[in-house]
Amino acid sequence: MxxxxxxxxxxxxxxxxxxxxxxxxxxxxxxxxxPVLVVRYSKLRKLLYFIIFIIPSLILSTTLAMFYTLQPTEAYIEYLLIKLGGWVWLLVSILFLMDTALTERFEIYRDKIIKRVRILKKLPVVGDKVVYFKDAYIDFTPSGIALCNCKSIIVFIFKRMYFDTLLLDKKDREKVAEVLSDISNIEKEKFLNIGNLDYHKFIQEKSSKN
Known part of the structure; x- marks a missing residue:
């Protein structure tokens, strides 16, 4: 089989x-x-992702960062924290926008996964990335998975490769789940059930498939 x-x-x-x-x-x-498998984000799903999540996020974060003013009943430290939060939210929204828009395809091999982007290939965070499965850690996110060859959760946040499998066509999502399950010994359903947040080593023992 x-x-x-x-x-x-x-x-x-x-x-x-x-x-x-x-x-x-x-x-x-x-x-x-x-590569075992090569997949690309669905153009329609990317468009819906931008309209439903990214654009509203950009509008709200920009409003907080640039136009929010000190309220009469508000302490100044609260005002500063809200402004800082707005700028951080805006930066993260821009990074997610760039990461999704620039991504051309994902190439899955038996020992690694490569993310290819259209331009700015060497740009940190959103450029081309490669993760080797042998010592990789995986984070299940609300829209897919994130992978990194690093154990520290702090480093992981900045070096991770985002793979928003929710933006793939249904058939491609099934293929990706099947391939990654075969390589990692993680149940296929875990790659399909988006939203189950979890963080652990990518390669699991066969006897403890979860």
Whole structure:
């Protein structure tokens, strides 16, 4: 059954056929320089994501950061904290906008995942990224997953690769969940049930699949 599942991933294995007695048996030979799966965000889902989440977030954060004024009954420290929160919210909203808009595709290999962007490939945070599965940590987010080759949660926040699987077509989401489940030993449903926040090592022991 394992080989039958992997055959469906175009490009990751060379299929060979050999004769054993009167039977022809197929087997797969790993071709690690080719991706197991390549997926792109759905244009329609990206548009809806911008309209429903990013644009309102930008409007509200900009209002707080630039136009909020000290209220008569408000302490000055409260005012400063609100202004600071507005600027942080605005910066995060811009980063999410850039990250989603610039992302061209995700390439999943047996040992790593690569995010390719259209331009600004070397720009920190939103540029091209690669995460190796062997020592990776995964964070399940409200819109998908985030991966990083770092254990510290503070470093993770700034170096993580965001993979918003919610922005994929349904068929691609299923494929991604199947491939990542096969590699990590994490249940496929966990990659499909968006919103179950969790943070742990990507590669799990087979006996403790969760």
């Amino acid at each position: 394992e080989n039958e599942k992997l055959v469906n991933y175009n490009g990751d294995y060379n299929t060979k056929s050999v004769k054993i007695g009167n039977k022809s048996v197929q087997f797969q030979q790993d071709n690690s320089d080719k």
